[in-house]
Amino acid sequence: MLELLAYLHDSELVARFQRRCGLFLVEAAHHSRGGTPDTPRGQLRGRWDHQDNNSNFKHKENGFAIGGCSRPQYEVRNWLLYFLFLFSAGLGHEIFYITCLPCIQWNLDPFLCRRLVNMWTVVMYVGQVMKDLLKLPRPLSPPVVKLETRVNAEYGLPSTHAMAATAISFTLLLSAPSRIQFQFEVGLLIAVTLSSLVCLSRLYTGMHSVLDVICGALISAILVFLTYPYWETFDHFQLNSRISPIVGLLLPLFLSYKYPELDHYSTTRGDTTIILGVGAGCSVGYWVNEQLGQTLVPQGVLPVPLPTLTPNVLALGAVRHLVGVVALVGTRQVVKTLSLQVLYSWYGVAKNDDSARRRREIEVPYKFTTYTAVGLVNSILVNRVFILLGLM
Template sequence: MLELLVYLHGSELVARFQRRCGLFPVHDAHHSTPVHADEPRARLKGSWSHQDKNSNYEYKENGCGCSRPQYEVRNRLLHVLFLLSAGLGHEIFYITCLPCIHWSLDPFLCRRLVNMWTVVMYVGQVMKDVLKLPRPLSTHVVKLETRVDAEYGLPSTHAMAATAISFTVLLSAPSRIQFQFEVGLLIALTLSSLVCLSRLYTGMHSVLDVICGVLISALILFLTYPYWETIDRFQLTSRVSPVAALTLLLFLSYTYPELEHYSTTRGDTTTILGAGAGCSVGYWVNEQLGQTFEPLGVLPVPLPTLTADALARGSARFFVGVVALLGTRQVVKTLSLKVLYSWYRVGRNDESARRRREIEVPYKFVTYTAVGLVNSILVNRVFILLGLL
């Protein structure tokens, strides 16, 4: 059993998958070079930084930039498909596409989704920093993402989020919207599978990371599913709900496990917890005001007909909503950093200050709590004023 786990966690499987999909390191593109799963990560004095142009990487040593291509793409279709699939687990997707479920489909589904996404991502991020298992180490594995390479690997939170989002919507939607369950199941399986495979293609996770991510997410869904209705009632009707959401999630942000080196996991986790807190408070406020923006008619309601007018209104809602969220994010982030820098007497040009717990946690939590509040409370009311609902 242990040998199997070591094999699944090795870099060789990842490298083989990349080659099968047409992704080759430049030095390996025209030569058959054996892959060593146990090859240690090179410890370089320089640093790697991503170059968007031509999808290459640039190596900088001692202040001198000497760029050279690091990989060759032989299957452009799969390359684009997996990069787009990987993007489904990044912030740009969470802050743009997920809120559309609230704006254009059903706030009930968005609330369920945000709740499960918050729980699953917190568990996954903490497990990474407790288990401390490395990402693929072989120098023959092409790394297409560098921002999170300093993080630990197991479990894959992309796989966890994709599984949680797809199947939370699938399990919650039948009571709200009329659709063919088999079609929904096929879509959920397809989307979650693409995201999982994209983590292998980008070289960021081993097969074991991905399998564990899916299984852990499925276990959380299985254990919590019987209590979803109870959680809904407490979240929407209890007087202590907003206080509990803010204090608990802020406490979890501050008590996130410390590492010997800086990693983006604490900041990303605080972002998720802040967004979850803001949305939770916002849904409670809407319930108290008696304006929840849920579909009209007897549930489950038919799926909206996709007409030219509906498409135009949906596009307008998307544009207005995204501008509102990104604007809120930028304004609150700037103001909160100014206040914290002044409070702790830190220079504004000191970029490393953002990595300190006493600055990173409050500024990210406040910023994304505000984003969650705007998403759940204000955006739909703006749509009413503009005649977009």
Template sequence: MLHMNGAMFKLITYLQDSELVARFQRTCGLFAVKSERRRTCGNGHLQVDGTEDRSCTSDYTYQANGYNVDAASGPQYQVRNVFLYYLFLVSAALGREVFYISFLPCVHWNLDPFLCRRLVNMWAVVMYIGQVLKDTLKMPRPLAPPVVRLETRVSAEYGMPSTHAMAATTIFFTFLFSATHRFQIQFESGLLLAVLLSILVCLSRLYTGMHSVLDVIGGVLISAVLMLLTYPAWDAFDGVQLTSPLTPVVSVVLPFLLSYCYPKLDHYSTTRGDTTIILGVGAGCSAGYWLNQQLGQTSELKGPFPLPLPPLTPPTLALGCARSTLGVAVLLGTRQLAKSTSLWALCTWHQVSPSDPLTRRRREIEVPYKFSTYTAMGLVHTILLDRAFRQLGLL
């Protein structure tokens, strides 16, 4: 038993090693600038290891936090494989708001509201658990150096588990398992695509230096377990969510309380705010889908299932692009309007300045303004835009 415990400890230590992440980065052609003197080369790369190149011009930066940091350009690094660099940056974006605010609504508008509802539900549950685990386990991110960190916004967050890995696993596999019951999709091809996209997102967290191998594996396993445990109740929950008279109250009050009672932070990070955003989206969508069901104005697909996939004809593609472009633009406008209004109202109530960056970090302001903003976006997405598309002849 002691031997097994010792082997497990060594394995965990190895998987959490920052040097393992740094080796992966170097294998993929991403190298930290090691010298204090930074030389910008004619080929657009940053020269490292003190080698000479007549095409380089010199300037100086100084070591800070383990790697060269310039106030204007951030951590310095050299990219020797441009294809992998952009591949992993795009893959990392699949776990950010820019992806969620476009992909999830577009599934509703262009494919099936049922799939969007299920994705949002699972995404909210899994991400909340993942964020709470981060601030409960308090395991650090990989050290820099030896790792190059390409992102700064979430550097103050803890590492374990990787919520990018959790979100990717959850969204792609929930989509696969749900869509195969609704549409005539070849499961093997869908499985290959889901695995490929999930792997790319997971590897992007290593490439960007934001997570250890242990963080990524932990994120995948936790999300897989949560999906396995909840899968039998997916259909039953969907029915209750659409028909229960308690849905509009529970779907808004419970997520708000979970956001407000988020575990106390020992230092400020983006986890509480990001969790509030996710739960706000879930609350707005849940209430909106319920209201559509009560009014009988839902755009749900009718069986018998599985249905053939919609044909990709030029008119269909044009309508889909029009819905997506207009819908995302309206959602972005809703976010800006709701954010400005709620932040002004809360700051006026608490008699603080909205221009002070520290004001937005206070729980009594951060949670209500972000929750109300993204709840409004969820309601606009599920209720108003469907009706607008019908009026404009886009549905």
């Protein structure tokens, strides 16, 4: 079993996939520090032992092998796959979540958006915590070409891109039949295709091993399977219970502060706080909408037919998308600026000290407040703005 795990976790396996897709490392150093590919058991075991004993392990091995002082250069020989996988990888970044996921609420059905946000929050939290508990490294560069750098300091297993893609695709597939008329087989094909593209993009960008991706997809599938029987029960609690807004706000805040501590800074705590903040804001917003009787459900007997994509419908959807994105991004910028100013003043931090944002007492409250506000605006205010502007 260890041999199989080592093989799936091997950086050279990722590098071979990249080369088959037309992405080549052109820097002279094509070797990695320590170990040999002929001893997978020792290689994997050595990495695990090393990371337990070395507090700087992530910064050394998750970025580039020791001896590589600059980012390796690469050559693209298949531009179609290059842009396809970069686009697919983008489906797991903040820009996608803040612009595209809310469109389901603005243009399709708030019920479906609620289901997606709930499952996305749970799956991403589990994945992020598992990364920092298991502490398995990302692929080495060289031999791997790394096309992203922001999350280099994070651990690798499981791939939260794979988890999110699997959860979003199949949560939508399982929830939509009760709301919208569509051919299930076509939906299944789309779900499998999109989740597979996102999973493969993590190999292409060099950010995850095959083991990371497989585990991410499997863990997400298990979570969807285990929680599916309780979705209706949770919906009822979230929308109708008097304690729902209290639980929806305080539990994510508690989990943000109790996120596992590392011996070095990583973006996982901040990213997890963002996810929990969005989930908290949306959860409170959904409860408020239900109490006000303004759930904006599709008109007609459910499941309703998919709307015909006429030029007028597309134009109206595009305008709603633009107005909604402006509202969310504007909220993000305003609340982020104000919360940082308050926290910097409270803790006596210089305003130009960007490193202070990494401190838990500043990072957690400013990110949680910012993205809770984003979630509230998305779930409560944006659709009401559409009504005022005559866009519904």
